[in-house]
Amino acid sequence: MASENTADAMTVQDLPAHYRLLLELARLRLSAEQVAEVRALANRPDLDWGAFLEAAARHKMLPMIGRHVDRYRLDRKSGDSAGFPYPWVFTTAYLGNRARNLALADEFGRVFDELNAAGVRFAVRKGFSLGEGEYHDPALRRIADLDVLVDRADAPAADKVLTKLGYTQGRLAEDGERIEPYSRETQMFWRINLSNQLPYRKTASRPDVSDFNVDICHDIFQKKSGVSAGAAELLDRAVPAVLCGTAATVPAADDRLLDLCSHLHKEATSLHFIEDRQDLQLSKFLDLSLVAEAYRAEDWERFLDRVRSFGAEPIAYYALYFTAQLFPEAIPALVLDALRPEDTDYLEQYGSLDGQTARWQEPFLARLFNSGRHTAGTVSNVPLR
Numbered sequence: 046m047a048s049e050n051t052a053d054a055m056t057v058q059d060l061p062a063h064y065r066l067l068l069e070l071a072r073l074r075l076s077a078e079q080v081a082e083v084r085a086l087a088n089r090p091d092l093d094w095g096a097f098l099e100a101a102a103r104h105k106m107l108p109m110i111g112r113h114v115d116r117y118r119l120d121r122k123s124g125d126s127a128g129f130p131y132p133w134v135f136t137t138a139y140l141g142n143r144a145r146n147l148a149l150a151d152e153f154g155r156v157f158d159e160l161n162a163a164g165v166r167f168a169v170r171k172g173f174s175l176g177e178g179e180y181h182d183p184a185l186r187r188i189a190d191l192d193v194l195v196d197r198a199d200a201p202a203a204d205k206v207l208t209k210l211g212y213t214q215g216r217l218a219e220d221g222e223r224i225e226p227y228s229r230e231t232q233m234f235w236r237i238n239l240s241n242q243l244p245y246r247k248t249a250s251r252p253d254v255s256d257f258n259v260d261i262c263h264d265i266f267q268k269k270s271g272v273s274a275g276a277a278e279l280l281d282r283a284v285p286a287v288l289c290g291t292a293a294t295v296p297a298a299d300d301r302l303l304d305l306c307s308h309l310h311k312e313a314t315s316l317h318f319i320e321d322r323q324d325l326q327l328s329k330f331l332d333l334s335l336v337a338e339a340y341r342a343e344d345w346e347r348f349l350d351r352v353r354s355f356g357a358e359p360i361a362y363y364a365l366y367f368t369a370q371l372f373p374e375a376i377p378a379l380v381l382d383a384l385r386p387e388d389t390d391y392l393e394q395y396g397s398l399d400g401q402t403a404r405w406q407e408p409f410l411a412r413l414f415n416s417g418r419h420t421a422g423t424v425s426n427v428p429l430r
């Protein structure tokens with residue numbers, strides 16, 4: 046049996062000041078003590094503002110930092126502490142993300158209306174269910190696309206709706222003016238590994254929105270994971286919601302948290318997402334922590350029962366274990382104890398779903414912030430700075 050010491054070998058205090066500052070700011074609201082700690086870190090002479098800005102953008106935290114800068118007056122001098130430099134970079138990101146997400150909401154609200162009119166059952170995953178739910182602010186969370194759960198039997202009807210609205214399955218061309226077919230390699234990867242349809246896109250012709258992207262999912266687990274939770278069953282348990290200004294549904298609370306766990310695990314361990322530098326982003330762990338923080342004891346019991354019913358303990362444990370490294374207050378130790386498998390060696394592995402299992406050589410906190418860790422899907426020797 047392997048231990049979890051590799052992931053625990055590094056603590057937050059071992060990180061450079063700019064990454065510690067980013068972690069301090071990765072929360073919806075700050076207490077007076079937390080504001081004081083943010084100011085103390087920001088005033089350190091060894092803080093690399095360039096590295097902080099790069100990490101904040103890479104981890105999709107710029108809009109939240111912008112709101113904090115405005116709300117807590119972090120741009121202003123306080124005692125011996127100077128304010129954040131170039132505060133307009135952060136506040137503009139916050140305001141720009143609001144405009145962007147409102148444009149997405151207008152478009153995706155029309156998608157919801159058309160799906161409803163066509164009698165297609167769907168549930169909204171991640172994105173707007175989090176942005177309009179846990180974040181309570183349309184500007185805080187950067188939303189990339191619309192993720193919807195649809196029964197595979199309804200895929201033709203959903204395709205008809207999206208085609209009517211101008212969507213096609215493909216990627217944005219280099220000129221940004223059209224959608225072109227996916228490469229054969231991408232189509233093959235999607236067909237073999239993922240439980241999603243190839244994404245539907247249409248051009249947006251906006252400076253802040255290059256294209257609208259709809260991702261239809263038929264199962265919250267991946268094909269090679271050995272676990273399955275099909276859309277039909279999840280939709281039977283879905284609950285009504287108002288999103289993007291219109292009628293929609295979202296997965297039941299326990300399914301929703303399990304979906305976030307599966308999504309995090311998939312992207313953190315799949316070579317496709319690792320090589321695309323999408324594997325580890327602080328925003329994904331924050332999403333999960335915010336949903337988990339609202340859970341009461343009885344909610345956790347229902348969640349554990351649901352996880353066990355699918356045999357998804359290793360996937361849920363992976364996501365919750367690493368989330369607890371960053372947001373320990375969100376994940377009860379009793380839940381981790383209940384889910385912990387006998388062998389935890391898989392926590393430091395990646396590529397298993399791709400048939401190319403390898404092992405990380407850096408502890409979790411180091412690789413989370415090490416932008417040089419990707420080299421053709423393997424761990425780089427570039428040191429954390």
